[in-house]
Amino acid sequence: MKLMTCPINGSRPISEFFYGGELRSMPDPxxxxxxxxxxxxxHRNNAPGIKCEWWCHIPSNSWFIAERNTLTDEIIHTYLWGEVV
Structure with missing residues:
Protein backbone atom coordinates (compact mmCIF):
# COMPACT_ATOMS: atom_id res chain seq x y z
CA MET A 1 0.00 0.00 0.00
CA LYS A 2 1.34 3.41 -0.96
CA LEU A 3 1.55 5.91 1.90
CA MET A 4 1.82 9.69 2.01
CA THR A 5 2.80 11.71 5.04
CA CYS A 6 0.32 14.44 5.89
CA PRO A 7 2.11 17.21 7.85
CA ILE A 8 -0.79 17.26 10.32
CA ASN A 9 -2.06 13.65 10.46
CA GLY A 10 1.09 11.66 9.75
CA SER A 11 1.49 8.69 7.42
CA ARG A 12 -1.81 7.73 5.74
CA PRO A 13 -2.89 5.56 2.76
CA ILE A 14 -2.72 7.46 -0.54
CA SER A 15 -6.44 6.80 -1.07
CA GLU A 16 -7.14 9.42 1.65
CA PHE A 17 -5.63 12.20 -0.47
CA PHE A 18 -6.76 14.37 -3.35
CA TYR A 19 -4.37 15.92 -5.89
CA GLY A 20 -4.90 19.67 -6.27
CA GLY A 21 -2.43 20.50 -9.03
CA GLU A 22 1.03 21.90 -9.38
CA LEU A 23 2.00 24.83 -7.14
CA ARG A 24 2.38 27.86 -9.41
CA SER A 25 2.51 31.59 -8.87
CA MET A 26 -0.78 33.17 -9.90
CA PRO A 27 -0.58 36.41 -11.87
CA ASP A 28 -2.50 39.38 -10.51
CA PRO A 29 -5.95 39.01 -12.15
CA HIS A 43 -1.44 25.48 -19.94
CA ARG A 44 0.80 23.28 -17.83
CA ASN A 45 4.43 22.33 -18.25
CA ASN A 46 3.88 18.59 -17.61
CA ALA A 47 7.58 17.85 -17.98
CA PRO A 48 8.65 14.93 -15.76
CA GLY A 49 10.75 15.82 -12.75
CA ILE A 50 10.51 17.12 -9.20
CA LYS A 51 7.39 19.27 -8.71
CA CYS A 52 5.76 21.04 -5.78
CA GLU A 53 2.07 20.14 -5.75
CA TRP A 54 -1.06 20.89 -3.75
CA TRP A 55 -2.53 17.85 -1.96
CA CYS A 56 -5.46 17.54 0.44
CA HIS A 57 -5.97 14.99 3.20
CA ILE A 58 -9.68 14.38 2.59
CA PRO A 59 -10.83 13.23 6.07
CA SER A 60 -9.38 16.32 7.77
CA ASN A 61 -9.59 18.69 4.77
CA SER A 62 -5.94 19.63 5.40
CA TRP A 63 -4.26 21.21 2.36
CA PHE A 64 -0.47 21.01 2.10
CA ILE A 65 2.42 20.96 -0.37
CA ALA A 66 4.11 17.75 -1.49
CA GLU A 67 7.41 17.76 -3.29
CA ARG A 68 7.13 14.79 -5.67
CA ASN A 69 9.19 13.29 -8.47
CA THR A 70 6.60 12.86 -11.23
CA LEU A 71 8.88 10.50 -13.17
CA THR A 72 9.23 7.95 -10.35
CA ASP A 73 6.13 9.00 -8.32
CA GLU A 74 8.37 9.27 -5.23
CA ILE A 75 7.10 11.66 -2.56
CA ILE A 76 10.19 13.49 -1.35
CA HIS A 77 8.81 15.89 1.26
CA THR A 78 5.50 17.27 2.53
CA TYR A 79 4.91 20.52 4.40
CA LEU A 80 2.25 23.11 5.19
CA TRP A 81 1.97 26.25 3.07
CA GLY A 82 4.23 28.94 4.51
CA GLU A 83 6.61 26.56 6.29
CA VAL A 84 10.30 27.10 5.61
CA VAL A 85 11.74 24.08 3.81
Whole structure:
Protein backbone atom coordinates (compact mmCIF):
# COMPACT_ATOMS: atom_id res chain seq x y z
CA MET A 1 0.00 0.00 0.00
CA LYS A 2 1.34 3.41 -0.96
CA LEU A 3 1.55 5.91 1.90
CA MET A 4 1.82 9.69 2.01
CA THR A 5 2.80 11.71 5.04
CA CYS A 6 0.32 14.44 5.89
CA PRO A 7 2.11 17.21 7.85
CA ILE A 8 -0.79 17.26 10.32
CA ASN A 9 -2.06 13.65 10.46
CA GLY A 10 1.09 11.66 9.75
CA SER A 11 1.49 8.69 7.42
CA ARG A 12 -1.81 7.73 5.74
CA PRO A 13 -2.89 5.56 2.76
CA ILE A 14 -2.72 7.46 -0.54
CA SER A 15 -6.44 6.80 -1.07
CA GLU A 16 -7.14 9.42 1.65
CA PHE A 17 -5.63 12.20 -0.47
CA PHE A 18 -6.76 14.37 -3.35
CA TYR A 19 -4.37 15.92 -5.89
CA GLY A 20 -4.90 19.67 -6.27
CA GLY A 21 -2.43 20.50 -9.03
CA GLU A 22 1.03 21.90 -9.38
CA LEU A 23 2.00 24.83 -7.14
CA ARG A 24 2.38 27.86 -9.41
CA SER A 25 2.51 31.59 -8.87
CA MET A 26 -0.78 33.17 -9.90
CA PRO A 27 -0.58 36.41 -11.87
CA ASP A 28 -2.50 39.38 -10.51
CA PRO A 29 -5.95 39.01 -12.15
CA UNK A 30 -6.46 42.79 -12.05
CA UNK A 31 -3.21 43.62 -13.83
CA UNK A 32 -2.73 40.76 -16.32
CA UNK A 33 -3.62 40.52 -20.00
CA UNK A 34 -6.20 38.01 -21.22
CA UNK A 35 -3.46 36.05 -23.01
CA UNK A 36 -1.33 35.68 -19.87
CA UNK A 37 -4.38 34.75 -17.78
CA UNK A 38 -5.48 32.11 -20.34
CA UNK A 39 -1.94 30.69 -20.34
CA UNK A 40 -2.00 30.42 -16.53
CA UNK A 41 -5.44 28.76 -16.47
CA UNK A 42 -5.11 26.34 -19.38
CA HIS A 43 -1.44 25.48 -19.94
CA ARG A 44 0.80 23.28 -17.83
CA ASN A 45 4.43 22.33 -18.25
CA ASN A 46 3.88 18.59 -17.61
CA ALA A 47 7.58 17.85 -17.98
CA PRO A 48 8.65 14.93 -15.76
CA GLY A 49 10.75 15.82 -12.75
CA ILE A 50 10.51 17.12 -9.20
CA LYS A 51 7.39 19.27 -8.71
CA CYS A 52 5.76 21.04 -5.78
CA GLU A 53 2.07 20.14 -5.75
CA TRP A 54 -1.06 20.89 -3.75
CA TRP A 55 -2.53 17.85 -1.96
CA CYS A 56 -5.46 17.54 0.44
CA HIS A 57 -5.97 14.99 3.20
CA ILE A 58 -9.68 14.38 2.59
CA PRO A 59 -10.83 13.23 6.07
CA SER A 60 -9.38 16.32 7.77
CA ASN A 61 -9.59 18.69 4.77
CA SER A 62 -5.94 19.63 5.40
CA TRP A 63 -4.26 21.21 2.36
CA PHE A 64 -0.47 21.01 2.10
CA ILE A 65 2.42 20.96 -0.37
CA ALA A 66 4.11 17.75 -1.49
CA GLU A 67 7.41 17.76 -3.29
CA ARG A 68 7.13 14.79 -5.67
CA ASN A 69 9.19 13.29 -8.47
CA THR A 70 6.60 12.86 -11.23
CA LEU A 71 8.88 10.50 -13.17
CA THR A 72 9.23 7.95 -10.35
CA ASP A 73 6.13 9.00 -8.32
CA GLU A 74 8.37 9.27 -5.23
CA ILE A 75 7.10 11.66 -2.56
CA ILE A 76 10.19 13.49 -1.35
CA HIS A 77 8.81 15.89 1.26
CA THR A 78 5.50 17.27 2.53
CA TYR A 79 4.91 20.52 4.40
CA LEU A 80 2.25 23.11 5.19
CA TRP A 81 1.97 26.25 3.07
CA GLY A 82 4.23 28.94 4.51
CA GLU A 83 6.61 26.56 6.29
CA VAL A 84 10.30 27.10 5.61
CA VAL A 85 11.74 24.08 3.81
Missing amino acids: NMVTDEVWADYVF
